Amino acid sequence: MFPTREDVHGIKRLEVLRQAAASFNFKGYHATSMNEIAASLGVTKAALYHYFPNKNSLLAACFEHAMDAAFASLEGARKEGRNGRERLVLTMSFYVAQLINELNCCVVLMEEQALEPEDHAKLVRQRDRFERALRAFVKEGIDDGSVVPCDPKLAIFVILGAMNWVPKWFKPSGTWKPDQLNAALAQMFERIISSSPAAAMARDVGELPSRGEPPASLISLAQRRRTPRPGPAKKIKAGGKR
Amino acid sequence: MFPTREDVHGIKRLEVLRQAAASFNFKGYHATSMNEIAASLGVTKAALYHYFPNKNSLLAACFEHAMDAAFASLEGARKEGRNGRERLVLTMSFYVAQLINELNCCVVLMEEQALEPEDHAKLVRQRDRFERALRAFVKEGIDDGSVVPCDPKLAIFVILGAMNWVPKWFKPSGTWKPDQLNAALAQMFERIISSSPAAAMARDVGELPSRGEPPASLISLAQRRRTPRPGPAKKIKAGGKR
Amino acid sequence: MFPTREDVHGIKRLEVLRQAAASFNFKGYHATSMNEIAASLGVTKAALYHYFPNKNSLLAACFEHAMDAAFASLEGARKEGRNGRERLVLTMSFYVAQLINELNCCVVLMEEQALEPEDHAKLVRQRDRFERALRAFVKEGIDDGSVVPCDPKLAIFVILGAMNWVPKWFKPSGTWKPDQLNAALAQMFERIISSSPAAAMARDVGELPSRGEPPASLISLAQRRRTPRPGPAKKIKAGGKR
């Protein structure tokens, strides 16, 4: 999906990027040294420079990936969502799914200032475009009645904040599977903006899979480009409280 | 309210801390040099060492402040909140109010790994205690019917994520006043967990003050310790469950 | 003889250590900057950190070397010395020979407080063991009649003091050759403790080589582990007690 350049240097390039992303997520960009990234790959610092011209380009690549995923998610959600709310929630779902899958974990979005001015400007442009699109979904939802009247900016900030916080506590190897996380997050986001009465939420996401039918795997959905899906909100609401 | 040690070195110590917190929030701990902090105060790097023994202790002090504020907020909310949901939302309100007031901006809670092992262990202990308390509010709320059944862990993570994202986009000098931010956030959080049908939200927090009565200033509440508050919790409760 | 770790990084590591030792001896540990050591090797400060993790480890390595030499000398002297006095004097001879040969100059033993606590404790343990062994030689010598009755502690302190003072005035490139220094020191130490009437001493060590047979090279002795030596000890013993 994002064959930007990984064919130039084989699969190794992506591996490097994933390790870098993981470390950036875990410790932050500045606290991560090239040495560490290299060591976690079993090679020497200098070897990294065969795949990326410098450390900053690693960060830039992370953001590129993230923004690519963002826009792809946007597009996917536009097709499959049937109203503002569904599109917004789907976007986030697709987005999370891709980042977790491809970059080992959500990419840290909190250190953009570290980018070179050029890359930074580009990121800001893209991010703003992305956020505008998200806000547009909110407005759209308010108009079509699927989203509660609210301040779109704030709503998006809250949702993005929750998203970006994920790498701080979510470990793909933990008890929650990425699919579960994704489904649970979707429920949460839905609650934040839905105009409908609050749906009951799963008491423990760790048990979600055993709750009747398993939650639609948004990850595979995002990747396999399945056919239109109704979105988690509806399904779950159906089995929700009251 | 938190005279931890600022009297030792006069007011200057707090000034240093505020500047440091602002920079840490804006650029991150590792990206902030002592030189920058000093320069923003109009002094030399070395001068900072009169007030703090090293850079890391600045970060530690930020966290101390934050945790002090957290527990004070907890206590305040326990007294004034009338059910789980109110207590949770009040806690966050008080918390945000204090941090913005005292540290110039919310303290960045995402770089705890940078702390010295000792300080880090202490912070983790306190933070866990804080989060446990928040989750207890959620459970309490589920039991008393004020909170929708949900996974408490996830709910808290979402709320904390939204909170910690604030410093990335909120500037106290911007169009939104701290009080407005606080009120709007409270509404959002309320929506995330409330068991009652979502109350209509302000379309644009920037215009909030002009929307009828101004939102109850949670900040001043947190500081003046007023009597039972008429804030958003009440409103929503009016239409809430039970 | 002491391949502690110099094979890890090739010969360069030992070169670094020798330069460091020379500077430490000449100016003292604290007065020697990494910059100076590096400059004297024609490299940059940062290059040193390829071979040693920090400045202190350079000092620690010096001491390690010195203590290794000390214990090797002890062992050699135990085998070749025929009484307490001979063993003591031989120990010092072997010791000086090795340090001058390997570290360019005697290592300065006067700044142990600069070591990290761990290294320092280890050094103190070893040094105490070494000094105890030396004192045991003195006692042994008093018992076997080769050493004049005296306070062993003081005798050893005086000898060690004289030894540690050497780097302050001895330059391997000067008129005295290391062998000459060694032989002359041995004579001196012998006089301090010998029970026999004092043997005549060379008037000027600078002329020693021309005085009949050259003094037995204790250095080569220490290294080649020759059979019973004809060095000064023997001569003096000739006129010694018994």
Next chain:
Amino acid sequence: MFPTREDVHGIKRLEVLRQAAASFNFKGYHATSMNEIAASLGVTKAALYHYFPNKNSLLAACFEHAMDAAFASLEGARKEGRNGRERLVLTMSFYVAQLINELNCCVVLMEEQALEPEDHAKLVRQRDRFERALRAFVKEGIDDGSVVPCDPKLAIFVILGAMNWVPKWFKPSGTWKPDQLNAALAQMFERIISSSPAAAMARDVGELPSRGEPPASLISLAQRRRTPRPGPAKKIKAGGKR
């Protein structure tokens, strides 16, 4: 005896100097900070600058004191010693006595390079003069038969080395009293150079005082300027071995 300038600033100046000397002796000049010296006196760093213009002048004053003591000792020994050997040993005795008494401990003579060029040149001049005088005593002794033929340079180096090592192990508060130390050292030095058969040495300096008549207090001698004394060598030799 050395009223160089201590009357300018009262007794405090000497106190400062003593503390500085003690710290310099214990940790070395560069490892000792003005803060430490001040703290050990219960004042602030800045206060020291009322008595000495800078840190280096403290070191210079130490050396001045030491050299004053050296020359005074020289003069005293010239008057009271009856041959080369006695004069040499007396010099060292007087010297040690004064330094211990006045500066709390022998002054460390190993960091002259730290001095300002001017002071350093002066010190080197004086020190050379002192050492030349000591060597002259040796030669004198060789000529008058009181000193064994030997290399004067080396002999003096050995003796000075032993002397300068003292501050590393001698604590005035320990079991050995300064007088005992002095007497024992004198014996040792005597052995190094004496032409006469080796005198027996006290087995334990700690017991010296109980060995018949107490050893002539060289310290008080040096201070009270008593009448001619026979020197420890003679006395002790009288009761020496064989």
Next chain:
DNA sequence: AATGAATGAGGGTTCATTCAT
């Protein structure tokens, strides 16, 4: 006489980056 605050220079250390091999 003494202090607290501030400074500037310098030292140790880290680290991204380069380059010959």
Next chain:
DNA sequence: TATGAATGAACCCTCATTCAT
């Protein structure tokens, strides 16, 4: 492709020193 060695810039921190009070 990968590495070990080396670099230079930047950073944290210390410390002697100054100065207004």
